[in-house]
Amino acid sequence: MKDRRYYVYILASRIGGxxxxxxxxxxxxxxxxxxxKTAEGxxxxxxxxxxxxxxxxDDITxxxxxxxxxxxxxxxWKIELIEERNANWDDLYPSIATT
Incomplete structure (x- = not known):
């Protein structure tokens, strides 16, 4: 059986947005x-x-x-969490979409 992975993520409209x-x-x-923009809401x-x-x-719960x-x-607090790992608010999507 394939290992399931789950992700909690934060999106931003722009730096500080x-x-x-x-x-x-x-x-x-x-x-x-x-x-x-296929995700409504x-x-x-x-x-x-x-x-x-x-x-x-590894656990959905x-x-x-x-x-x-x-x-x-x-x-x-959310901004502090983001900036601990991503001080420049870089868009991380290109780095994961290529893997």
Whole structure:
């Protein structure tokens, strides 16, 4: 059986812009949906498509719990989390989409 991986991710509209926290089992596909605006809702409405942060989990329950916790965090904490690993808010999608 194939190992399942789950991802909690943060998208931004731009550096310091609007943030979105999500969870998925296919990070490349899901971010592509956000980028091409085929994912209806918040990210399409607000132009949020820059992948600035993600974490990987082996357990869906842990991933969902982490997503719920991050969604409750205040904005400053989310920005600090992003900038710990991605100080320039680089779009991480090109680096994962090629692997």
């Amino acid at each position: 609007t943030l979105y926290v999500g969870v998925t089992n296919d990070l490349i596909r899901r971010v592509h949906e956000h980028r091409t 918040f990210t399409k409405r607000y132009g949020v498509a820059r992948l600035v942060y993600f974490e990987q989990f 842990a991933a969902i719990e982490r997503e719920k916790r991050l969604k409750k965090w205040n904005r400053a």
